[in-house]
Amino acid sequence: MSDIIRLAAIKKVYDTDAGPVPVLNGLELSIAPGEFVTIMGPSGSGKSTLMNILGCLDTPTSGEYWLDGENVASLDEDRLAEVRSRVLGFVFQGFNLLPRIDLKANVALPLVYQCVAKAKRLQRAITVLERVGLARQVNSLPPKISGGQQQRVAIARALVTQPRVILADEPTGNLDTVTGQEIMTLFQDINKESGVTMIVVTHDARVAHYARRLVYLRDGLITYDGSAADFQEALA
Amino acid sequence: MTLWLSMLGEALQAMSANKLRTFLTALGIIIGAGAVVLMVALGQGTQTAVTKSISALGSNLLIVRSGSAQQGGFRGGAGGLPTLKTSDAQALLDLTSLNTAAPVVQQGAQLVYGPNNWGTQIVGSTDAYLDIRDWTLQSGRPFTDTEMNSGMRVAILGQTVAEQLFGSADPIDQSVRIQKSPYQVIGVLAQKGQSMAGSDQDDTVLIPLVTAQRQLVGSQFKGTVSMIMAKANSAQQLASGEAQIADLLRQRHRIAEGADDDFSVTNMASIASTMAQITGMLSILLGSIAGISLLVGGIGIMNIMMVSVTERTREIGIRMAIGASRKTVLLQFLLEAVIITTTGGLIGILIGVGAALGVQRFGGIAVAITPQPILLAFGVSTLVGLFFGLYPARKASMMKPIEALRYQ
Known part of the structure; x- marks a missing residue:
């Protein structure tokens, strides 16, 4: 099992009042360790659902999801929490920092659930904050810093546990173009340095070209899976 | 154990991050515990004072008095003859x-x-x-x-x-x-x-x-x-x-x-025990009124915890996404409730003891401060925290991470 992520015949059906609504229709996807992949698709294509399943925040209706050598498709909530804590790091569109605690405490938060001692937590948090260029703001509160800086904190929080995979959901959606480019460059650098697998969901084609590989989703199926550069040309 | 310590730290951090809410939550328990201690101290003080004044008559005392004399249909009062x-x-x-x-x-x-x-x-x-x-x-x-x-x-x-x-x-x-x-x-x-x-x-x-x-x-x-x-x-x-x-x-x-x-025998001990019963009832009455306020304080805790859980839905979602399990979320919220009630209980006990001493000093009313109501107030505060904290904590822990994250 060399792939870090392998989805096999993943189906997701939501039960609504209007009857079952299929969102993912037997999706197949393999990602090797250290890859940088963007997932694109129009609204309603199922990319959020795919992201939730990849992030172990939701389970598929059927199919297999092999993550780091373990089939996590049918794990219960507590086991999923353990997998999220051990293997995954999240970066959200809205940053999702806790507003009332300072940056180093925010970054150290995932380590709380790995039972790392407090002094060691903060030390590791500060090291990662230095890596994302926020060495001087470790004691600030999130609302006091800019959106780009907040997203850097969120990236630091995702990195602090040294995960195998970082999942970013529209990470530049709330940022201006220049700041968005800086964040994507930071993702690229981290991907190169640490070899962490990077998966970015976006609907912004300019963001997609930071990745080598692009996965395009339509109606719950992958309609394009290949070089990001080729896809750009195809669109043009 | 490390998990418990970590969650204790998280609970304390969350509480100190919103001090006003924490204080308002604790207020009900402070008042309740204080009232229990003060009321029972007053009740027991009265009981002691009454018992003391009865025993001042003499212990194991029996008093024989002349009875009424009856002549024909006429009956004199006690001691009449x-x-x-x-x-x-x-x-x-x-x-x-x-x-x-x-x-x-x-x-x-x-x-x-x-x-x-x-x-x-x-x-x-x-x-x-x-x-x-x-x-x-x-x-x-x-x-x-x-x-x-x-x-x-x-x-x-x-x-x-x-x-x-x-x-x-x-x-x-x-x-x-x-x-x-x-x-x-x-x-x-x-x-x-x-x-x-x-x-x-x-x-x-x-x-x-x-x-x-x-x-x-x-x-x-x-x-x-x-x-x-x-x-x-x-x-x-x-x-x-x-x-x-x-x-x-x-x-x-x-x-x-x-x-x-033509005589009557009065048993002072039976009068004493009746008085002790009455004042004992008084203690229980005062104590239970105070106990109700402690319970109301507990309901206040649940109320504010419920609001707090809803308000912090997004926070719960974030914590779950970055690795918090249901158990740890439950533990954190439960610990918050218990810390608030035990600290509130302790503050209330101090205020109650202070108020009791003040009443004795300036009101001239006898009070008796005994360990039982203090331990009771503390124990009940803790239980109230556990009991009324459990439901909101469970509600928090049962949230689905995606829905919680989407909550605005």
Whole structure:
């Protein structure tokens, strides 16, 4: 099992009042360790659902999801929490920092659930904050810093546990173009340095070209899976 | 264990991040716990004060009073006819349940010493009277046998009488006049304070029974006494003492089977236990009112915790996404509730104790601070936190991470 992520015949059906609504229709996807992949698709294509399943925040209706050598498709909530804590790091569109605690405490938060001692937590948090260029703001509160800086904190929080995979959901959606480019460059650098697998969901084609590989989703199926550069040309 | 410590840290951090909310949540418990401690202290203080004033009458005390005399259809009130004789008191001494007995004659009279005079209650009795009433002498000596048997004019003064007649001077061996006859003061009684009914127990003079019968009481009542005070061997023998006295006196007074007693026996212990019951009820009543406020405080906790869980839905989602399991979220919120209630409980206990001491100091009301209500208030606070924190904590832990993250 060399792939870090392998989805096999993943189906997701939501039960609504209007009857079952299929969102993912037997999706197949393999990602090797250290890859940088963007997932694109129009609204309603199922990319959020795919992201939730990849992030172990939701389970598929059927199919297999092999993550780091373990089939996590049918794990219960507590086991999923353990997998999220051990293997995954999240970066959200809205940053999702806790507003009332300072940056180093925010970054150290995932380590709380790995039972790392407090002094060691903060030390590791500060090291990662230095890596994302926020060495001087470790004691600030999130609302006091800019959106780009907040997203850097969120990236630091995702990195602090040294995960195998970082999942970013529209990470530049709330940022201006220049700041968005800086964040994507930071993702690229981290991907190169640490070899962490990077998966970015976006609907912004300019963001997609930071990745080598692009996965395009339509109606719950992958309609394009290949070089990001080729896809750009195809669109043009 | 590390997880517990970590969650404790998270709980404390979340609480200190929103101090006003934490304080408002704790306020209900502070007031509840404070009220429990204060109310029970007041109730128990009253209980102690009442018990003390009853035992000031004398322990294991039985009082025999003359009953009403019945002539034809006419019934006099209690003590209307002096049916008790000195010899009755003597006979009571042979009863096995009784330790001692003292015949008592009472008469109001005027005392004169130099230019001062003072009207008071004269008690004619024996030395046993002092023993029965647990009354000690502050100075001087009790009656001698000769003084009692031959009816000599000697007197033991109560504190109030001594002060009124002598001021700060020493009354011992001085001579006071009671109804024109001179009496030698041989002793002064120790201070006893107010009785339950509020009368001054120290406003009295004790003289030998025989002297009182000869000098003070009219000749038509010769050899009679107004009451007999008796002391049982122990609290357990009070009831049997009461029965033995009744049997003996019915026999001595030749009262026919079925006829009414011409005397009455009062068991002070039963009055004491009734009073203790009443004041005990008072304690329970006050305590349970305070307990209800503690419960209301707990409901307040649940209310604010529920709001807090909803308000922090997004935070819960974030925590779950970055690795918090249901168990750890549950633990964090439960710990927050328990920390708030235990700290609130402790603060409330301190305030309650302070208020109780303040009431005692400035309100002049007796309070009794005992460990039981304090431990109770603390224990209940903790339980309230656990109980009312559990539901909101469970609600938080059962959230689905995606939905919680999407919550605005």
